[in-house]
Amino acid sequence: xxxxxxxxxxxxxxxxxxxxxxxxxxxxxxxxxxxxxxxxxxxxxxxxxxxxxxxxxxxxxxxxxxxxxxxxxxxxxxxxxxxxxxxxxxxxxxxxxxxxxxxxxxxxxxxxxxxxxxxxxxxxxxxxxxxxxxxxxxxxxxxxxxxxxxxxxxxxxxxxxxxxxxxxxxxxxxxxxxxxxxxxxxxxxxxxxxxxxxxxxxxxxxxxxxxxxxxxxxxxxxxxxxxxxxxxxxxxxxxxxxxxxxxxxxxxxxxxxxxxxxxxxxxxxxxxxxxxxxxxxxxxxxxxxxxxxxxxxxxxxxxxxxxxxxxxxxxxxxxxxxxxxxxxxxxxxxxxxxxxxxxxxxxxxxxxxxxxxxxxxxxxxxxxxxxxxxxxxxxxxxxxxxxxxxxxxxxxxxxxxxxxxxxxxxxxxxxxxxxxxxxxxxxxxxxxxxxxxxxxxxxxxxxxxxxxxxxxxxxxxxxxxxxxxxxxxxxxxxxxxxxxxxxx
Numbered sequence: 250x251x252x253x254x255x256x257x258x259x260x261x262x263x264x265x266x267x268x269x270x271x272x273x274x275x276x277x278x279x280x281x282x283x284x285x286x287x288x289x290x291x292x293x294x295x296x297x298x299x300x301x302x303x304x305x306x307x308x309x310x311x312x313x314x315x316x317x318x319x320x321x322x323x324x325x326x327x328x329x330x331x332x333x334x335x336x337x338x339x340x341x342x343x344x345x346x347x348x349x350x351x352x353x354x355x356x357x358x359x360x361x362x363x364x365x366x367x368x369x370x371x372x373x374x375x376x377x378x379x380x381x382x383x384x385x386x387x388x389x390x391x392x393x394x395x396x397x398x399x400x401x402x403x404x405x406x407x408x409x410x411x412x413x414x415x416x417x418x419x420x421x422x423x424x425x426x427x428x429x430x431x432x433x434x435x436x437x438x439x440x441x442x443x444x445x446x447x448x449x450x451x452x453x454x455x456x457x458x459x460x461x462x463x464x465x466x467x468x469x470x471x472x473x474x475x476x477x478x479x480x481x482x483x484x485x486x487x488x489x490x491x492x493x494x495x496x497x498x499x500x501x502x503x504x505x506x507x508x509x510x511x512x513x514x515x516x517x518x519x520x521x522x523x524x525x526x527x528x529x530x531x532x533x534x535x536x537x538x539x540x541x542x543x544x545x546x547x548x549x550x551x552x553x554x555x556x557x558x559x560x561x562x563x564x565x566x567x568x569x570x571x572x573x574x575x576x577x578x579x580x581x582x583x584x585x586x587x588x589x590x591x592x593x594x595x596x597x598x599x600x601x602x603x604x605x606x607x608x609x610x611x612x613x614x615x616x617x618x619x620x621x622x623x624x625x626x627x628x629x630x631x632x633x634x635x636x637x638x639x640x641x642x643x644x645x646x647x648x649x650x651x652x653x654x655x656x657x658x659x660x661x662x663x664x665x666x667x668x669x670x671x672x673x674x675x676x677x678x679x680x681x682x683x684x685x686x687x688x689x690x691x692x693x694x695x696x697x698x699x700x701x702x703x704x705x706x707x708x709x710x711x712x713x714x715x716x717x718x719x720x721x722x723x724x725x726x727x728x729x730x731x732x733x734x735x736x737x
Contacts, residue, residue, distance in 0.1 A: 260611040261286040261301065261380065267609040268308070271338045271359040273366055279308040280338060280365060284610055287408050289376060289392075289401050297388045300405045301380035304371040304413070305338060315368040315419040315447070315731060318406050320375060322426025322455065324393070325625035327379035327618070331425055331452070332372040333598040333605075335714040335723075338363045341601040355600040362714070362724040367731055368421060371409060376401055377625040379618055393625055395635025395651050399434040403442060406435075410444070419447040419735055426680060426711065429454020429671075430635065434653035436667065437660040448668040448734040449657070450727065453680045453711045456671075456688040457637065459650035461679065463553050468516045471551055473683040475508035476501045478538045478557050480675050481574030487539030487561060501675075504537040505683065515550070554678035571678040573710020590710055595620050658693045665698060668734040672705040672723065674713035682706050703730060 264285035271278050283306075286299040307314065319336055321328045333340055340360040364370065374381040376392040383389045391397050410416050420439070424432035429451035436446045455461055463470045482488050483497050492500050515522050515530045522530075530550055535542050538552065540560055545552060552560075558571040559582040568580040573590040599620055606612060635651035638644055661667050671689060673682045689704055705726050707719035714720040 259286070260613055265610045269338070269609075271363070271365075273359070273361060273363065276366075278338065278366060281306050281308060282609070283413075284606065286380070287405050287412075289404055289408075291388075295385075297385045298376045298383045298392055298401070299381060300376055300401070301374045302371055302405065302409060303332065303337075304369065304409070305365055306369040307365060310369065312414065312417045313419070315421055315735065316371060316410075316415055317364065317368045317421040317423055317450075318371045318373060318409075319423040320373045320402065320425075320428050320431065322424070322428045323621075323626060324375075324398070324427060324630040325378060325622045326427070327374045327381075327620050327622075328372045329379070329598045329602060329618075329620045330594060330712055331423065333601045334594060334712065335362075335452075335720070336360075336364055336370050336423075337372070338365045339601070339605050341597045355597045355604075357601050357605045362717075362720040364724060364727055364731075367728055369418070371406075373402060373405055377619075377622050379620075380613060380616065390629070390631070393629045394631025394633075395430070395653070396434070397631065397634065398431060399438050399653070402431065402435055403438040403444075406439065407442060407444065420444060421448045421450065421731070421734070422446050423450040423452065424454065425452040427455050428452070429456050429680075430458070430651060430653050433657035434635070437653075437656040437663075440660055440663060445664060446660075446667060448670065448730065450730070451669070451671040451685075453673050453677055453713070454671060454685060454688075455680055456654050456685065457650065457652035458632070459637065459652060460684045460687060462650065463551070468551065469687070470553065470684065471516065472508045472513050473681050473687060474554055474557075474678060475512065475537060476505040476683055477554075477574070477676065477678050477681040478552075478561075479504035481557070481569060481678065482537075482539030482561060484575055484676065485539075485562060485569070485577075489536060492536070497675075507533055507537060508683075554681075558678060570710065573674065573712070573715075574676040574678050575710065590712060590715070594712055594715060654688060654692060661692075661694050661698050661701060665701075666734075668701045668703070668730065670703045670705070670727070670730045672707065672713075672726075674707050674709040674711055674719070676709060677711045677713075680711060 261284060264283050266283045268281050283304045286301055288296045289298040289300055290296050319331045321330050338360055339357050342356040342358045392401050422432045422435055432449050436449050439446055460469050480497055480501050483500055486493060515526055534545050534550055544560060554571045558569045561569055566579055567577040570576040570588050570590040572588050576589045578589045632651045635653055636644055636649035637652040671685055673685045707713040709716040709719040714723055
């Protein structure tokens, strides 16, 4: 087998396996790791693509041990971050972390917050990301869309379960960012394929694109984001002295209450709001965001996440990350905001991936591992296939926003034991706490099923697990969630 791997034109034409161990809480955990390309076939059985998957399984584990299928977000993004920073038994060194970006040199070390002790793990790179690729380029478009993507991931999971003999295993699905939308549709799709997930974990999720975008008539996101902006301004000491002296939780709660009352009412009225109302809202918007009045006035009192990120520290020549507003880098409002959290995390995870797997396996020499593939997201993605239906069940004719939350609601109604865990970071300006909470609060499920929904928040940004303390709490919360989901 070793000889065939070394001489194969494609190193993962046959699965590559290795064995390793970590020490977790004083206990040695021996595990096997398998890297492979899973064929993605159409209904006739013809291969159209290949998906790169890495799985970690505890040695001597039973066949009914839980298995978690995980993937990251934005179309075109691989599963590099959940893989090398959150879930796997190995990660980059966490020294120099906390509120700072990962520090060089990036070294592979044991991940003390892995979930491997209570679940095996399968990291799936969707078609077009990582080492995954389309093999029949005439069929490329059938993988680049909301529903198309859900269908291909479901097929990949089924093939993996067959080839690894794991149909007796409880299945958990984990998706980050756009993975929240993908996972919402996937749990229902798997049920329809007679695979019954026990739980779905949505990490900093984009559950509805309608809550993440702002237009002249769509202003939900403006209201959702105010508390996150307040938290960021508090962190950078840009609030008024009386707010700055208080606990961040109290200040955030006050901003939240204001956003959902006076600010929401003002936005609803539009031009019918009085001059006095406008003046009060402008002052409070300044008070809770730390931004200058003249700038807020120029925006007609409507500031989005990226505008806030480029202006909060303008006087210092800095911009913040809109995924983790604690992080900063030099820049001006007129420059593209290359988000500092994504930029730094990508380098750490990419290096750790090549260092770890390069030691154990033959990696492709002439094919890069694509942490992000702009060709997938750059106008090719069919968002319309996932547009949320209207209240009558019809699909919008004049455009809309993708959401598969209705699929998740149906899946939870069909299986009253399905558990749902959602979480968000306090300094994530884009997929904010309030954005996620709004989606959860509007799920169309009966009251008795709402007990199956868990929502947690952490000190960090979009990838809050880059903060070791938040990562440890995330692991502890997941362990409890898995125990409850598997309880008979």
